[in-house]
Amino acid sequence: xxxxxxxxxxxxxxxxxxxxxxxxxxxLKLNPRKLAEDMQKDSxxxxxxxxxxxxxVPKAKQAAVMNALFGKESLxxxxxxxxxxxxxxxxxxxxxxxxEYGGSMQKEYASRAATTENQLVLLKNSVNAISVTLGxxxxxxxxxxxxxxxxxxxxxxxFVRANPELVQSAAKFGAALLAVGVS
Numbered sequence: 062x063x064x065x066x067x068x069x070x071x072x073x074x075x076x077x078x079x080x081x082x083x084x085x086x087x088x089l090k091l092n093p094r095k096l097a098e099d100m101q102k103d104s105x106x107x108x109x110x111x112x113x114x115x116x117x118v119p120k121a122k123q124a125a126v127m128n129a130l131f132g133k134e135s136l137x138x139x140x141x142x143x144x145x146x147x148x149x150x151x152x153x154x155x156x157x158x159x160x161e162y163g164g165s166m167q168k169e170y171a172s173r174a175a176t177t178e179n180q181l182v183l184l185k186n187s188v189n190a191i192s193v194t195l196g197x198x199x200x201x202x203x204x205x206x207x208x209x210x211x212x213x214x215x216x217x218x219x220f221v222r223a224n225p226e227l228v229q230s231a232a233k234f235g236a237a238l239l240a241v242g243v244s
Contacts, residue, residue: 063134063135063138064131064134064135064136064137064138064139065135065138067131067132067134067135068108068131068135068138068139069100071130071131071132072096072097072100072107072108072111073097073100073101074093074097075093075094075096075097075098076093076094076097078093081129081130082129082130084129085126085127085129085130086130088118088126089111089114089115089118089126089130090114091110091111091114096110096111105153109146109149109150109153112139112142112143112146112149113146115127115139115143116143116146123140123143124136124140127139127140
């Protein structure tokens with residue numbers, strides 16, 4: 062990423078280009094100010110112009126020119142582009158047609174969104190979201206109620222321990238009432 066960043070900074074430097082960059086651009090028959098302007102108007106064309114010029118430099122001098130122009134960190138990022146300019150142009154063309162690219166992404170999304178499986182995933186996500194919202198909403202009230210009920214439950218437990226026969230008799234009486242249908 063440093064290599065590409067340096068590449069872009071060099072192409073947009075204009076009059077603030079270093080002496081070494083200006084010499085490298087002169088060697089490539091490029092004007093730094095004009096190149097910076099071209100980068101604002103047609104960055105794709107400006108980049109390809111620079112790369113085409115670099116590709117025409119004898120191999121023995123390419124590294125030195127690129128080093129002067131972009132810095133040594135950029136050599137490993139820029140050098141492979143010089144041998145793949147046709148592929149770079151193809152990729153630029155693909156990206157340039159944003160309408161087609163965006164349209165194909167939208168079609169893919171619509172296709173996936175239309176499936177039952179995706180609808181179930183969306184439903185599950187909605188249920189999870191409402192569960193979290195309800196939990197956040199009711200949790201304070203539930204905690205408050207639990208704190209209020211705990212002393213009564215402790216009293217009931219103490220009563221049951223102290224009166225096991227009475228509790229068993231009450232349970233049997235309740236079961237008998239249920240058996241005969243008294244509500």
